[in-house]
Amino acid sequence: MLALGIVVGIFILTLLVVVHEFGHYLAARRSGVVVEEFGIGLPPRAWGKKLKNGVLFSINWLPIGGFCKMQGESDAADKKGDYGKATYWQKTKILFAGVVMNWLAAIVIFTILALVGMPHLIRGQFTVPGDTVVDSPSAVRVAEVVKGSPADKAGLKKGDMVVYLDGPDTNDTQCIQAPCPSDDEDMLYIKEAYEVTDYAREHAGETITVGYKRDGGNLVTTKAIMLKEGNKEGYYFGLSASQDGATLYRSTWSAPIVGVATTVQLTGETFKGVGVLLGELFGGLAKQLSLDASTRESGRADVGKAGDGVTGPVGIVGVLFPQATQAGGITLLMLAGVISLSLAVMNVLPIPALDGGRWLLTTIYRLRRKKLTQEAEEKAVTAGFIALFGLFILITIIDIVRLF
Secondary structure, three states: OHHHHHHHHHHHHHHHHHHHHHHHHHHHHHOOOOEEEEEEEEEEEEEEEEOOOOOEEEEEEEEEEEEEEEOOOOOOOOOOOOOOOOOHHHHHHHHHHHHHHHHHHHHHHHHHHHHHOEEOOOOOOOOOHHHOEEEOOOOEEEEEEOOOOHHHHOOOOOOOEEEEEEOOOOOOOOOOOOOOOOOOOOOEEOOOOHHHHHHHHHOOOOEEEEEEEOOOOOOEEEEEEOOOOOOOOOOOOOEEEEEOOOOEEEOOOOHHHHHHHHHHHHHHHHHHHHHHHHHHHHHHHHHOOOOOHHHHHHHHHHHHHHHHOOOOHHHHHHHHHHHHHHHOHHHHHHHHHHHHHHHHHHHHOOOOOOHHHHHHHHHHHHHOOOOOOHHHHHHHHHHHHHHHHHHHHHHHHHHHHHHO
16 A cells, blocks of 8 residues: 555656646747747656657656756846746746646645535635535544643543533533534534644633543533643643544535635645744744753754644655555545645745746846846756755655654
8 A cells, every 4th residue: 555655646746746837838838938848757858759839748767747848948048939038927927827737736626526525624614505515424532632631631531522612601511412503603513623622722721611422322521621821742632633534525516616715725724834834943943042941942842843844755755645545535636636736835935946936036136127147047046946955855854754
């Protein structure tokens, strides 16, 4: 299964990158820029054929992504058919066409999932209530209880099925089996494992009622006082939850709407995650310059959290895809959709070696009314590439340590 998962992972990652590069290809051709080669995989070349439109189509030995090689890719190039000869608007379209293609791919994937069964990754994930069937055959169970935590003090044990959580403003604890009718907006009937930790965080410092069942028995209720602040392990409740299976949300006519809305929602969450990650990384590094030992320790913890939140190609191909392949086609499709929009988000960021960075560089020189020379462009792109490569090596090392 591991080998199959790795092969599937390499295939899907390559496909998503090729989709991205095909966006550049289409925009370049429409803008009059000559595309010299469109390749699947990275050189050395295994096979190539010149197409009728003059583009060399190649398949290369390294099965990692793909590329679209344009004539005169430097901004300073000025021959007919050069990328550099294109107008500012044409360059903008060419640079961001790959991003648009990845977003479109994510929309298509999430639309298919909306039809066959969409897992929910975030609380409040978009649905059209009048056109949604919830398939929830699974139970949310306690996977682990931290000793001495609020969950432990409340008497919860591994294997308990969490039925509902009830905030401090209500006394409705009479419901025996979820889902139950209630006018109380603060009461949450648990369908997804992540809802337990989210709810605990949102009710930090409060006393909540937990409805649960043990060994298939009747509903039991207990009180638990959430921590005011997450402890050093980051918990408020002190339990981790798991599901026997995935809760799926199916749509019919609203599937395309759900596909678009889910892409927008998850894109926002991805941007937010990148912001938190960078904040923890650079904030943690800054704290380590402090003379105070406790501040330096906090900084090390922040850098550690940033490292835990990052997964590179080795982790994706060697861990995530084998797990997703084993879980089934729906999980695999969901992972592909998330990675597609992640590629879009990463390429929007103002990093010189990526599409967003190249566009920002072109824009800055245009606003300054100065010509972007090939030397200046190469220096900026090289610096960005070195930084990205260094980060890639670091993340790869972390992935390998996790893997073995």
